[in-house]
């Protein structure tokens with residue numbers, strides 16, 4: 001696997017322009033970016049640290065944070081570039097331990113090396129969660145609890161009932177499960193159980209890491225409480241609840257991006273705080289959240305621990321699930337049964353999740369109705385499967401049929417690992433537009449054209465349009481687009497849309513939290529750093545009816561084999577406190 005960058009030319013900003021010193025060789029090899037080297041050199045100079053090996057460790061820490069890890073295991077570093085003459089790991093760790101920087105700028109814990117900030121954040125999460133788990137747990141009215149569970153969880157909801165019961169008994173609980181396993185269903189009914197236990201109206205906060213995930217959480221919760229088998233008498237517990245982003249809940253501050261209005265000295269007023277899509281929450285944000293919750297308020301974390309982790313450093317949900325694995329009783333419950341997609345996609349998702357490459361390959365290549373393997377060289381087949389969606393979008397947009405446009409938008413999506421390159425989003429967007437032009441005999445398409453799918457790339461609080469929201473450009477003189485709002489769509493003038501991109505293809509990262517009738521996932525070459533088990537799992541589980549994999553046997557097997565491991569000591573530190 002390549003973990004190295006490839007300079008575009010001699011002026012690439014990642015290359016040191018004045019290359020000297022022992023770290024220069026690793027910059028030239030594409031392992032350390034210029035910024036990693038300069039930061040390490042500055043830290044060592046300011047801290048009076050002369051050791052080149054310590055400087056190397058600091059540079060690797062800066063690099064690790066860029067790629068999502070909160071710490072570095074010096075014993076694993078040689079894998080990054082086997083031909084490099086690395087220091088002997090035990091001696092290297094001793095040198096770091098003895099460094100003047102250790103205890104100030106860097107830290108060592110469980111044989112992992114950290115930048116001080118991440119070490120402190122990880123420690124704070126461990127301490128806060130440990131305290132929440134070991135203090136006297138909430139008093140439960142057993143008779144009422146049994147009656148509420150019986151009322152809200154009929155026979156076919158046994159798995160979800162067990163999860164809700166565990167949650168009801170604790171200040172902190174984690175409910176993890178793949179798509180459609182009933183996390184929202186459990187939450188809606190759990191909130192009714194908690195309301196039933198409380199003498200006063202509960203103050204409930206619902207939050208998610210992104211605006212789009214928050215909007216989806218609100219819609220899904222309303223839908224779950226409107227199911228016919230949700231007891232009429234319990235609906236009041238959920239009625240009117242809406243979710244916000246975690247940043248909004250904690251209270252953003254104009255003077256500081258990483259601190260919030262609510263913190264240890266000014267806790268949130270809520271009795272219950274629920275976080276959805278927790279896999280996307282970074283370590284820093286989780287630290288700020290856990291410290292801001294009253295010790296006697298409930299915290300419920302929902303999410304799929306097997307999905308891709310946050311864009312920023314940390315893989316908190318995964319680590320919390322791992323860290324509490326051996327604990328009994330455990331605050332973590334896993335929902336296993338999917339109520340959404342077909343048996344085959346469910347089996348494929350499980351094989352990928354479990355790292356069973358033989359079974360995953362067997363299923364991908366089995367010719368099952370809901371799973372198709374496409375040879376990357378078979379452009380004709382790719383075009384056949386990809387183009388019905390864009391054609392449908394264009395026809396709907398040109399006739400002004402907004403509902404059909406939204407349906408088409410969610411009907412199929414092309415997913416890629418990369419943004420750039422032959423397997424990337426940009427290239428595939430261009431392919432689709434080229435095919436559209438060819439079909440319609442057009443020489444060119446304007447920057448905005450009817451049927452063009454759009455994705456919002458920032459949170460626009462004025463328009464109430466969230467990063468990840470999707471829409472379609474409509475035909476007609478008005479120059480408008482309709483955005484998916486979970487209902488019949490919201491129409492907005494194109495002139496108001498500042499931060500949108502074409503979305504025939506999306507990165508798998510961006511597709512998190514969304515689902516489509518059909519998904520075509522383009523796998524990169526086996527040596528791509530982005531080709532991981534979590535990537536394939538996330539892509540496969542976006543599909544409800546059909547998943548198509550454009551790739552080779554080598555890519556499929558490599559994806560399943562390679563776990564996106566983020567170095568972090570959170571799981572070990574939690575387990576050590578258990």
Ligand SMILES: Nc1ncnc2c1ncn2[C@@H]1O[C@H](COP(=O)(O)OP(=O)(O)OP(=O)(O)O)[C@@H](O)[C@H]1O
Pocket residue numbers: 156157158160177178179180181182183184185186220224227339340
């Ligand atoms: N026990 C059950 N029996 C039958 N249907 C169920 C059950 N639990 C959930 N469902 C249905 O399965 C679908 C998925 O449930 P839900 O939305 O709660 O899952 P989820 O885990 O929150 O999904 P995701 O996170 O992927 O949105 C919903 O249509 C829901 O009504």
